[in-house]
Amino acid sequence: MAIPATGVAPSVEDLARRDRKPSVTSRPRKAKITLWSVIKTLLFYAMLIFLAVGMLLPFLWMITTSLEPPGTAFSYPPKILPTTFDLTSYRQLFTLVPFARYFLNTLIVTAATVVGQTIFCSTAAYAFARLQFIGRKALFILFLATMMIPFQVTMIPLFLMVFQLGWVNTYFGLIGPGISSAFGIFLLRQAFLTIPRDYQDAARIDGASEWTVFFRIFLPLTKPALATVGVFSFMGTWNDLLWPLLVSRDEEHRTLELGLAYFNASASAFQQPNWPLMMAAAVVVLVPVLAVYIFAQRYFVAGISLSGVK
Amino acid sequence: MPTDSAAGRRSADNLWKRFWGRHNDRAGYLFTLPAGLHLAVFVLVPILFSVYLSFHEWTSPRFLDAPFVGLQNYAKLIGDVPFWHAVKNTLIYTFVSVPFGMAVSLFLAVIVNRRIPGINVFRAVFFLPVITSWVAVSVIWITLLAPDGGLLNYLFGQVGLPGQHWLDSERWAMFAIIVITVWKGAGFQMVIWMAGLQSVPTEILEAASIDGAGKFRSFWHVTVPLLFPTTFFLLVTGVIGGLQVFTPMYVITKGGPLGATDVAVYHIYKRAFQEFSMGYASAQAWVLFGIIFLATLIQLAYAKRRGESALA
Numbered sequence: 001m002a003i004p005a006t007g008v009a010p011s012v013e014d015l016a017r018r019d020r021k022p023s024v025t026s027r028p029r030k031a032k033i034t035l036w037s038v039i040k041t042l043l044f045y046a047m048l049i050f051l052a053v054g055m056l057l058p059f060l061w062m063i064t065t066s067l068e069p070p071g072t073a074f075s076y077p078p079k080i081l082p083t084t085f086d087l088t089s090y091r092q093l094f095t096l097v098p099f100a101r102y103f104l105n106t107l108i109v110t111a112a113t114v115v116g117q118t119i120f121c122s123t124a125a126y127a128f129a130r131l132q133f134i135g136r137k138a139l140f141i142l143f144l145a146t147m148m149i150p151f152q153v154t155m156i157p158l159f160l161m162v163f164q165l166g167w168v169n170t171y172f173g174l175i176g177p178g179i180s181s182a183f184g185i186f187l188l189r190q191a192f193l194t195i196p197r198d199y200q201d202a203a204r205i206d207g208a209s210e211w212t213v214f215f216r217i218f219l220p221l222t223k224p225a226l227a228t229v230g231v232f233s234f235m236g237t238w239n240d241l242l243w244p245l246l247v248s249r250d251e252e253h254r255t256l257e258l259g260l261a262y263f264n265a266s267a268s269a270f271q272q273p274n275w276p277l278m279m280a281a282a283v284v285v286l287v288p289v290l291a292v293y294i295f296a297q298r299y300f301v302a303g304i305s306l307s308g309v310k
Numbered sequence: 311m312p313t314d315s316a317a318g319r320r321s322a323d324n325l326w327k328r329f330w331g332r333h334n335d336r337a338g339y340l341f342t343l344p345a346g347l348h349l350a351v352f353v354l355v356p357i358l359f360s361v362y363l364s365f366h367e368w369t370s371p372r373f374l375d376a377p378f379v380g381l382q383n384y385a386k387l388i389g390d391v392p393f394w395h396a397v398k399n400t401l402i403y404t405f406v407s408v409p410f411g412m413a414v415s416l417f418l419a420v421i422v423n424r425r426i427p428g429i430n431v432f433r434a435v436f437f438l439p440v441i442t443s444w445v446a447v448s449v450i451w452i453t454l455l456a457p458d459g460g461l462l463n464y465l466f467g468q469v470g471l472p473g474q475h476w477l478d479s480e481r482w483a484m485f486a487i488i489v490i491t492v493w494k495g496a497g498f499q500m501v502i503w504m505a506g507l508q509s510v511p512t513e514i515l516e517a518a519s520i521d522g523a524g525k526f527r528s529f530w531h532v533t534v535p536l537l538f539p540t541t542f543f544l545l546v547t548g549v550i551g552g553l554q555v556f557t558p559m560y561v562i563t564k565g566g567p568l569g570a571t572d573v574a575v576y577h578i579y580k581r582a583f584q585e586f587s588m589g590y591a592s593a594q595a596w597v598l599f600g601i602i603f604l605a606t607l608i609q610l611a612y613a614k615r616r617g618e619s620a621l622a
Binding site for chain 1: 439
């Protein structure tokens, strides 16, 4: 996100707009059912199904190929739906290649990043939204301004620093740069701003410390925004390639993404690629993200709309 | 003089009290500290360090062996044909894939933006590629586009079109990556378009239809202009993201064939981490930042001239 955000609370108009029902979607439907309207609906669904199949085809292909006996060449004609159910490739993935290790590494790095992001971003966001201190505005603008600088500018010095610290091939090196982000702070600040001031004041009058106000009142009230930050950092870390590529030089600390990329590179350089094995690897990389997506679908969409509309 | 220093101490005391004494201020600093430290160590220091690097001939990851070369890295860059070739490829990638992707995703948004049974399933399906990783997507498409036995060439053969070596031909490789990009990113932009579509007031559309405007006319003359903030947002963020593309080129084509998909970030990556010309690569990174910044400024200026609030 490179847009300098204005960082104001949603206006009354915004809230009103949000409360109103989505207008375009609920246009009054025509009461009469004619033959033409039925045909039109059927044609519309046909188009939707056609597009959906186009979107899903690569995934079907992945699953079908992964269930082929390993080492088999492409069949002719190519199969879209699985006809064999051979799990050898999946087994090989964990015996021939240390994919279990990669999986564990990715899990550790992602979990640490998500925890770090939710803690660091929420405390800073709370300060920027709810506390008065000298230099608050300037500091917030500085935070937002760093979003302008692309990662490519900082990756070389970051690598040199990590190298000097001896953090190459360590979890510290993998996790360090990701544990807070200006984007997360911005998103949570917006959420904290929507909570009425009275809540804060009432708790203070009751003698609550600033930490208690934050932890017992603000965090529980902004769970959806926290979940959005969590989901976004999960997705970003799980799917990241560039940074692990720089700091994981040995197999011990390789992530799934990196493992899959190396796997692919070595396959095409030294031998005819083993397609079923490759596709099984892709499935293993994708399944956890899919699982999280199924459970946290609305937070994905909320995060996107928030990054886009605000 | 004693009185002066006492006064000085007093005012310093006051300042200190103003800075630290108030309960609220102290809490503010403590709450900002973790993220602030992180920002300083992992963002601000590297930015300054990167400027420093770009003026030095830094050829190893070790410290203290880097001679100062002034603007030499930047001067060398001017005549560096492969770098500018990579920049050109980056621009082609960005300025083809972004409008193409925006058009496709707007189309998807319009067709799923209605309440009919099962529409959520379709929305989820169109969104699916967004959450999948670039590496996995790349590997899948490598097999789909394989010249022998890949699905696409088979389908082409069925309708009588000649198969292609999609990823090993200078002519098609970039085109193929652009298509993959659009397939992967359309769902993301679709969600943002949908939010934009839902903010178009029904009254205006009703007024247009009373005035006799057909569906296409009112879409083109009412909805599209009202979507300008969304369009603008997608354009700006799309261009910024496009100019930073790396993973598909790294995984699918390694910048090949013959440099046809060598893009700026991949080029910088090779210079820095394969040739260890870290100073020179830093200069290139700053030039890339300059290009991104310039592209953003031009777009902002355009939006301003249109008299629209640029940031929705």
